[in-house]
Amino acid sequence: MFTGLRRRQAFATGNKWVYAARMDKFIPTIAGLALLCAGPAAAQSVLDRLTVSTEASFPRVPVVRIMDDVSDVCGGGVTANAVYCTSDNTIYLAPEGKDGRDVYALAHLYGHGLQVRYGIADLALNAILANREREAELRGMVTRQVECLAGFLVARAGIEPPRIADLFEAEPMTGAHWGRRPVRAGPEVSIGLAARATWFAHGAAATTALDCTVEEVPADLIAAADRG
Numbered sequence: 001m002f003t004g005l006r007r008r009q010a011f012a013t014g015n016k017w018v019y020a021a022r023m024d025k026f027i028p029t030i031a032g033l034a035l036l037c038a039g040p041a042a043a044q045s046v047l048d049r050l051t052v053s054t055e056a057s058f059p060r061v062p063v064v065r066i067m068d069d070v071s072d073v074c075g076g077g078v079t080a081n082a083v084y085c086t087s088d089n090t091i092y093l094a095p096e097g098k099d100g101r102d103v104y105a106l107a108h109l110y111g112h113g114l115q116v117r118y119g120i121a122d123l124a125l126n127a128i129l130a131n132r133e134r135e136a137e138l139r140g141m142v143t144r145q146v147e148c149l150a151g152f153l154v155a156r157a158g159i160e161p162p163r164i165a166d167l168f169e170a171e172p173m174t175g176a177h178w179g180r181r182p183v184r185a186g187p188e189v190s191i192g193l194a195a196r197a198t199w200f201a202h203g204a205a206a207t208t209a210l211d212c213t214v215e216e217v218p219a220d221l222i223a224a225a226d227r228g
Helices: 042-059 099-117 119-130 132-156 193-204 221-226
Strands: 017-019 025-028 063-066 082-085 090-093
Touching: 042 099, 042 132, 082 099, 090 099, 099 119, 099 132, 119 132, 119 221
Parallel strands: 063 090
Antiparallel strands: 017 025, 082 090
């Protein structure tokens, strides 16, 4: 489906900054510099590891801002505790203080970030616009790839991949949680908890991001950008 479509690379990121909640200054976020976090120390440590590892592998990934409350970000009206705002290339995360769920949320949003920053989201959108009758099917493929990339990034960071089916009783990340401002108007997709767990585990066992190709959704642009 995506073969032959023009592959448009996202614009490169400029200087990246992160805001530390309850502090009145900004600090640069680069690989090797720990992310300041408002959550518990344990959660901070594991999120730091994921952030540093992901930034080292994929320099264009979104900026991460750890906050107490994200309800007013990216156009406001946010009901999720974690969102990716493509308008400013920023992930906003209000940690729950539960390592597994916080790591999953950040890794999932990084997955969306990889798709956007390395051209896969453009390919998917073009395919959806050309095949409106298949929108749900194509968005399902995109979502499975996001879960795969999330698992891949967690394993790359040397973090024990959480068992998604054990973390949640109901399927997570089904509401609007990524897109341009206002993010509350973003896509809502459900593929089932079991499918999310399967693809996350698949990514955690993958040796390359190319293993996160999902049917008609390629991962070659992401794999080619990998510096890990």
